[in-house]
Amino acid sequence: MLDKKKNWELYLGLLRNSLKHTDESCDGIRFDSAHPHIFIILGASGDLARKKIYPTLWWLYRDQLLPPKTIFYGYARSKTSVDEIKKKTLPYMNVKSDEQEKFDEFWKMNYYISGKYDSRTDFEKLNQEISRFETSTIANRLFYLALPPSVYEEVTIHIRNTCMSLKGWTRIIVEKPFGKDFDSSQKLSDHLASLFPEQQIYRIDHYLGKEMVQNLMTLRFANRIFNPTWNRDNIASVQISFKEPFGTQGRGGYFDEYGIIRDIMQNHLLQILTLVAMEKPTSLHPDDIRNEKVKVLRSIKPLEPDHVVLGQYVGNPKGEGDEKLGYLDDETVPKNSTTPTYALGVLHINNERWDGVPFILKCGKALNERKAEVRIQYKDVAGDIFEGRTQRNELVIRVQPGEALYIKFMVKTPGMSFDMEETELDLTYGSRYNNIKLPDAYEKLIVDVFCGSQMHFVRSDELSEAWRIFTPLLHFIEKEKIQPVKYMYGSRGPKEADEMLLKNNYIYTGTYHWKSNDSSKL
């Protein structure tokens, strides 16, 4: 508990530091106990609210990481109640037996009101309801849009016209998808910009809340050892990958409209790329960081079809349960769908640091494991005196599961021999920091919104650059109905992806064997 508290203090310290540079007042980060905060979940009856938002709010409440007078308001069309929501969210809340009292206390701070998304009158009612908690005091409002994007426009208009906090601040948290391509995203951005200043808009990419993604800045800019080699002279290729061991699980209707490139690559993986590749920002001010991220994106040309492998999973006849089912067996997916469930794309950054270094983004569903990682593969040693026995160094940043950072490198085989072998410097978080519970990405990001820190949120110009890179490819594959190659559920993905890796300076030797210091694994 003490460690968690210390950790938290350090975290708030960093946020305060970054906020010093903003025009915004620091009131938010004091978690002012005198003033209430109202957290409004729009789409409170939905999947995201049930599985992510309510559980996150409960964990933050439980750990006293929210301003003391925070009230939670659910809003959705369904005629439901707080009790019903409580029942439906329970399986995701992870409540321990000794937390029951606190848990009941949390729900006493919850309210629900049903209303339509296109009704000004209903939003006026919502405003009246929440105003009850604000009489004669400053109160701040946070609106979480846990909604389908089709209703974003009308909902934000109603918030702007009827629900803004009169004396405190109002912040709007928007979930992806932020549009489907460059034009639709621009339209949404223009719409939001016509209603709210950028400082009030928090576009969530939950990968930016993950520990190892946030660690990239520290790793690169708080150490002397990495930066001198962090460039085209030393690095052969960079691979950023995401794998999930399950398919669409009956939710193919949504997925089929978007596909894996929009679902994962254009946002999560590209955000990681910017943090790996950007130059050092002038300070930790959120805008200094985001300026650097935008600069990197602007140096990337649109992804070309020749630099892409697309895949779609088929069932594994020998598998069990879901594994037997291919993407097209999902009843919510059109029978002739060509939507990719796997994609590998190679991007190039046209600047002095990265010219010629392939950045390989790779993501897929229904693969052999759950894994997200960054793999920096170094070039071969020049002037080799070891007759080709050396293998390339690799720095691996494992985002999940089991956060870790390890460097694969060569050593002399211990003992009399003068042979050599691959080994690793291993920083596995589970063993090095085993007394610290890492917060979930949503926990960190929601606290950031309370604090007014936009460091880990996507700015509108980042977003339009991201769409600029992917839109031509997306339009091409959709117009031409490019057939994805088939790969089997539970496999590593299409073999064409490995061939593309090889062409792009990623060498897989298969010679590395990890000797865990856990004796059961030796």
Ligand SMILES: NC(=O)C1=CN([C@@H]2O[C@H](COP(=O)(O)OP(=O)(O)OC[C@H]3O[C@@H](n4cnc5c(N)ncnc54)[C@H](OP(=O)(O)O)[C@@H]3O)[C@@H](O)[C@H]2O)C=CC1
């Ligand atoms: N701290 C820790 O927990 C540590 C754990 N380890 C573990 O040791 C094991 C091996 O380490 P790792 O760094 O993965 O080293 P490897 O060199 O064995 O594998 C690297 C990656 O290459 C990919 N790959 C496999 N076959 C091919 C192929 N034919 N062509 C191209 N790519 C291929 C795989 O990823 P993909 O399928 O995604 O393409 C694999 O994860 C891992 O399980 C790792 O987690 C190692 C060090 C420390």
Ligand SMILES: O=C1O[C@H](COP(=O)(O)O)[C@@H](O)[C@H](O)[C@H]1O
């Ligand atoms: O944004 C998304 O991410 C999830 C994976 O998130 P993770 O934190 O569990 O790695 C993915 O399943 C989903 O399709 C996608 O929309």
